[in-house]
Amino acid sequence: MQITFNEEEIMIQDTAKQFAEAELKPNAELVEQTSGKALFLENLKKLCELGFMGINIDSQYGGIEAGSVAFSLAITELARGCASTAVTTSVTNMVAEVIQAVGNEEQKRHYLPKICTGEYYAGGxxxxxxxxxxxxxxxxxxxxxxxxxxxxxxxxxxxxxxxxxxxxxxxxxxxxxxxxxxxxxxxxxxxxxxxxxxxxxxxxxxxxxxxxxxxxxxxxxxxxxxxxxxxxxxxKIAVTELAGGRIGIASLALGLGLEALDYAKNYIKERKQFGKPLASFQGLQWMLADRYTELEAARLLIMQAATNKDNGVAFATAASMAKVFASEKANDACYTALQLLGGAGYIKEYPLERLVRDVRITTIYEGTSEIQRVIIARDILA
Structure with a gap:
């Protein structure tokens, strides 16, 4: 299977990556504090201006009609900068998609532009x-x-x-x-x-x-x-739309896992013990190799679910598979990354402490891992 992205999807991914690097990552610790709430909301407004609150919404309502693959790519990159911003973006997109899928014309024209343009900071x-x-x-x-x-x-x-x-x-x-x-x-x-x-x-x-x-x-x-x-x-609406939301949370988890591993990889290349870089020890190399392999598998599951959704193919089971696998493997990745940093990973000065806290909920919200397994098994045995 070959996964290629079109020009618009690549542009959205690059834009999300640049925004995460410039606006989110430098302030991820600040926005957790009460004094940072205004900045958090300001970033949501900026994401609206970039079209990220209506990624899969028709342009006549203020969206950018980029599809579920683009949505997944964006959420992954945003999560690498700030998981709180990424989950707000994911849920707001889900609310907008509910309205577009089920709402009448009057409802769509009244609410969707307000969500997409930032008149509303978010949807609940x-x-x-x-x-x-x-x-x-x-x-x-x-x-x-x-x-x-x-x-x-x-x-x-x-x-x-x-x-x-x-x-x-x-x-x-x-x-x-x-x-x-x-x-x-x-x-x-x-x-x-x-x-x-x-x-x-x-x-x-x-x-x-x-x-x-x-x-x-x-x-x-x-x-x-x-x-x-x-x-x-x-x-029926809840069950259907939660499946789409699980693509978002799987993508968010993937972003957190990748961010943690990338940080740990760079750390062990510089940190020395016993006279040589930590990265030269085979045990640590294999830890990285296993976690990166698992996250690549998670990425493929997410892309399968998102592609199915974009193509109008049944995607609920694929979304549950992506969500349970990506969230659990992202937790493993973040904890492995913390272990690679040793005591430093446990200190707030380093980002691993926050990434580990942020990733834990991904196996719980939008349906626990246990519920995903129920959904998957039910489909297999049907």
Whole structure:
């Protein structure tokens, strides 16, 4: 199999790489702090100007129509500079793709330009609840029809970018008597509506610059026109769009793993012990060889999933394979890189400490590794 990129994909990859090197990497530690939030949001605006919040969105709505392969290449490069920025970009693109895939023309014309041009810093994907994580069909949030409106009540947790998202895609039960997963609908909810409370940002282990919050809906009145797709058919939307999101997280993990290995490789070429560079020891060479081989395999899995998606071929299982393999091997790569640095890798002065913290969540969000294996096995045994 030969993977070649077209001119636009190469340009997007190069642009993302340059932006990561110039704007993200030098400030990755700063944006984790409260004082760096303004800079973090400023970088999101810049990415909007570059077209990175609508990579797979039609140009008539402000996107650049570059496809899923370009999206993957961009997220990988951005993650090498700042995983928090990369995950915000990935989730916002996913929100935009949900609206483009399922929304009516009025919804697309109203929301997509605001996402693509940066009028909204980000979009929020409100699915997870305290009792409905790996099993979102168990959600308790309800939307009750009231005339020409719905009344929304419930709470969502671990919502990326909730602090500064302009719109939420929200899933809620609209038919409590329906079979499990069958009575769920999807809505577009403006974040500034009365009845919405955004909780304080969670104190996370990694990806700290990306805000993660609880979102509570207390008798939040939303027009019936905000219904996304058909009533009681929303669960299918979640399942479909999460598959696309997994390409993004796999790509993010790949970027973190590559960044960690590249740093460690350069370190052991310069660091000497027993009178010679660490890179001359076969044991360390083999550690690098194994990790780079695994990440190259991950890259190929990601490209397969992204290519399938671009070609309109079934890609959900390929995306799950890419996500579970890339995220787990990226964790291995980051921990190996830290080991190669020895004690220095454990110190905040070196980037490995942050990369290790940032990579850990990739095996958890957008569906845990265990859930990916369930999806893959289900398809194999079907």
């Amino acid at each position: 994907f409100c699915l997870t609840e305290s009792s409905a994580g790996s099993d979102p069909s168990a959600m308790k949030t309800k939307a009750v029809k009231d005339g020409d409106d719905y009344i929304l009540n419930g709470s969502k947790i671990f919502i990326t970018s909730a602090d500064y998202a302009g719109v939420f895609v929200v899933w809620a039960v609209t038919d409590p008597d329906a079979a499990r997963g069958k009575g769920i609908s999807c809505f577009l909810v403006d974040s500034n509506l009365a009845g919405i409370t955004i909780g304080k940002p969670e104190e996370k282990m990694g990806q700290k610059a990306s805000s993660t919050n609880e979102v509570t809906f207390d008798n939040c009145r939303i027009p019936a026109s905000t219904l996304l797709g058909m009533e009681n058919q929303g669960f």
